[in-house]
Amino acid sequence: MVNETQHTCSASSSSKSDAGSSSGSESSKDSSRCSTPVLDADRHERLREKMRRRQDSGDKWFSLEFFPPRTANAAVNLISRFDRMAAGGPLFIDVTWHPAGDPGSDKETSSMIIANTAVNYCGLETILHMTCCNQTKDDITGHLQKAKRLGLKNIMALRGDPIGEEWEEEVDGFNYAVDLVKHIRNEFDDYFDICVAGYPTGHPEAESYEADLRHLKEKVFAGADFIITQLFFRSETFLKFMKDCQAIGITCPIIPGIFPIQGYHSLRQLVKLSKLEVPQEIKDVIEPIKDNDAAIRNYGVELAVSMCRELLDSGVVHGLHFYTLNREVATIEVLKRLGVWNEDPRRPLPWAVSAHPKRRVEDVRPIFWASRPKSYIYRTQEWDDFPNGRWGNSSSPAFGELKDYYLFYLKSKSPREELLKMWGEELTGEESVFEVFTCYITGEPNKNGYKVTCMPWNDDPLATETNLLKEQLEKVNRRGILTINSQPNINGKPSTDPIVGWGPSGGYVFQKAYLEFFTSSEIVTALLKVLKKYELRVNYHIVNVKGQNITNAPDLQPNAVTWGIFPGREIIQPTVVDPVSFLSWKDEAFALWIEQWAKLYEEESPSRMIIQYIHDNYYLVNLVDNDFPLENCLWQVVDDTFELLN
């Protein structure tokens, strides 16, 4: 939005009388009898309703603006940043529209795809910017349809920069943001929430501050739901602007755009583009320290914090919108100091919920993808229905194949060289693979001194919850039980528990102990003998890459391994071990050996052949201890197995 400009003439109407065909059904569906426990009202509300609810409850909130990256690598990093910043609980993020960057395309760096990734794979409520000048109606409708199809529900309607210096109005074209607002409402009815830009000091091209306010009112009256402002340097500027807006009848939320100064260069560039005047008192501080980035950033943080405090203290500001410039440090610091960064966000479910409207009822997933939720979302993106309440209720049991291991949002954050350092430049045998698994669990450096912070099946360090099992996991990995997923048993901890809690407060959460690992056929043979002793207590699935499958699951039924009991609700069982989807997961889990690990090495190299051997010969095993109130017996099962082998 920083680059946004606006023409000064009054907007011409481009209303169409035929209403969009694609709206309405959503809201009527919502009004029917609810069949899923509404765990998190956020999932079922549109952005404008969330804003209103926060305003009513007095909870302050923040939002974050990003621009699309220039390279595929930068896209991978931006998605990681989304995940990290999602942890602080932004009400939404927005992604700017770069007309020069093919913004509506399927490229991984396009505005559309970045916004799509934020919504679907990072679970973030997202606003996609869209500019209209120099575009045909058909182009714009196409972009909007695509956005809707991808699950985007919010558009920031902007004019965009005209090409060249001279501005020529197009007859019957989109000349102003208001034309785009009207077009969206005409074509898509109330489907999208629409945001428009406000200029606290007036748009630089506007005839006057007052004329600009009138244009803003036109945009709101044409159907915009809320306003985000251009940046400003003094809280008074915004508060006066807000008062002036209200005076002429603008009643929708107006969200101040906050720009924490992060460097001399970026400030200068921004000022040039936005044609804003930097106040003398700021210049006076910055000029002397212009070569000291840290000093400038510290000053920027101070400045932003004090301005935001004034805004929040005014009582009329409920949310703050941050121009992040795709960086996180300064913004997070401001947010933490303001106390609006949510250190311990309540999880509505034990896994991260996707923000796609199609997935709003989704409340159960197989445990297998616990560490690869983006891959699960990718492989189920074509599903028409999502499981609601029970796994088996899904009418779409077919998983998409995962061939695109290199899709930017599924890719490892670490480059090849780093992976080689972690997983071994050269493997000498199966034991050197055991060592990699063990180092990942312990957090100790490997023999070359590198810490193993990710694995093909886990792109992040060990989860806090898994840490509870660390000692036992280390022991078994050393001996060739190569664990890739596990959870401890939990017998009724409060839903507010910082480690294992999820869902509304006042509830209790439960888990059955789970362990999933690769291991050799020799160990599997012994394990199967041991499991006979545990027949009534432990459910198992044991499968190799060819699909030979050994299980004691009754009638291929799913086994609920995580559930929660809450006041006034039906029971939620968000994680299951499902025999059917395990076979889809099996393909992915085995393929990751090759795609992520073996291919790091030369073809026919010994290292590659070791991984290939494991891939071809090992089994993937999962075990559930059904007796959740007793001590987890799975470690005993493994001990018994090794004892039998000795």
Next chain:
Amino acid sequence: MVNETQHTCSASSSSKSDAGSSSGSESSKDSSRCSTPVLDADRHERLREKMRRRQDSGDKWFSLEFFPPRTANAAVNLISRFDRMAAGGPLFIDVTWHPAGDPGSDKETSSMIIANTAVNYCGLETILHMTCCNQTKDDITGHLQKAKRLGLKNIMALRGDPIGEEWEEEVDGFNYAVDLVKHIRNEFDDYFDICVAGYPTGHPEAESYEADLRHLKEKVFAGADFIITQLFFRSETFLKFMKDCQAIGITCPIIPGIFPIQGYHSLRQLVKLSKLEVPQEIKDVIEPIKDNDAAIRNYGVELAVSMCRELLDSGVVHGLHFYTLNREVATIEVLKRLGVWNEDPRRPLPWAVSAHPKRRVEDVRPIFWASRPKSYIYRTQEWDDFPNGRWGNSSSPAFGELKDYYLFYLKSKSPREELLKMWGEELTGEESVFEVFTCYITGEPNKNGYKVTCMPWNDDPLATETNLLKEQLEKVNRRGILTINSQPNINGKPSTDPIVGWGPSGGYVFQKAYLEFFTSSEIVTALLKVLKKYELRVNYHIVNVKGQNITNAPDLQPNAVTWGIFPGREIIQPTVVDPVSFLSWKDEAFALWIEQWAKLYEEESPSRMIIQYIHDNYYLVNLVDNDFPLENCLWQVVDDTFELLN
């Protein structure tokens, strides 16, 4: 079947080539991916599969034959007997076909309606007998279609008695049971399980024993699934018959029909009808004691037990079929002494499951009808779908009205005079109503010396589980908290617990404490103040007869109050407090004051006016304590309320 006779000629074929239109869909549905935890394989299997499974597992079983009653009162009693005998776990019951009693009609004494009641309201796997002689094909098809519509899945195909002494074969008509078997298979394909009759000593009208065996083989080869035999007096008779059947290629199950002699008269009548010869050694015992009913019954029990033992010990008999003559004492005694009466039947769910195939997925119900399950089944009989997994998943939320309080299977087992003795010939005020409730809870006689063994909302004495709460219930009923439903909280008892257990073994069951009662508006006012203190812990619904409804349930969501966690399965939550269905229950619960209680008294009598007053002015309240791991707080809520009132 006792009255069944059979002609001796070889059967003529009456095959039709057009297959029935109404079969096949059931089985294809079953083969699709299972979305409900199969708690009890019995619910999903057909009778012949259940029989086969019991045979494979070596579990001995029994079944019970009844004939339709002659009067409406006898029908009420027979239904109670079904419920009592269901407790012993029969594999099935069968209901004979009385051509003279309008057997296919909607009368409460018809074979069809008695079988319908057994299946739907008593949850019993049921075989309906059907005879074919002297009937048109259309009549028979009509009966079969009706049986199917009512949820009956098993037919005992019989010829029936010809009218008059002379037997004339009808051309193209139904002359033999085999014609009926063929007709059922032609018209209904494999929908029904078909049973036919076998005669261990040969049919009295058969040319020879061998010819009769050949007729039996024809019936089996025409599509019968199993055979139940006519009664016999010596185990050798049956064992020889079975061997002879097998020798000519009859491989289906053959179930011995057992007739415990219960009296001199009934034995003579039976012998006359069946044309069987009573062995001399039996006659020798019976004749001298023919006027001593108890002695004859004791002898009959001894005889039956020893014969059944021989049959079971033979290793070829897996199930025993009892001709009960609609009595229970002798048969139950035989079954108990044989050790096949199931003293502690495992409940698949905490409520009695209906045997209608449409309801096979049903696994959640509102708690309100816990003591009136037949009324619940009646009011939901028109539903197309039944909730599976979650209450809200039902697509048929509309409850039928209950206007027919006097339907025989919903009627109180006690006649008016008895009810008056229990509930008071004359009421003197609200306190005398409190006393009735209190006596029901305590089991103590009322002031006139009568025990109160039922209430309008509970036709049976207090459940074992409710007994756990007896002391507190007594205390609150004395003070005008008129309880009609309650359950204690349970925090993970084994699913095999004899009182609160249900579902497969190896699991754990849980409950939230629940209390439902009528009380005055004065108490409600105080209660509401007290509930403010418990806002986060206790959910409540408070409603009066006019529908004024006060609740803190979030978004009208159901609250799961009973659930179970089992090995290898999703979570089952069979009982919920559902705000929507509570309003349907409310109508019924209030109406019972008038229909069952007030109407015992003269119009405008003081007693009637007292009940009417309560009906018009009291509230129906339900309370759930969500904190199931802690001590039940609902008694404290009630104590606090009375304290506030004082």
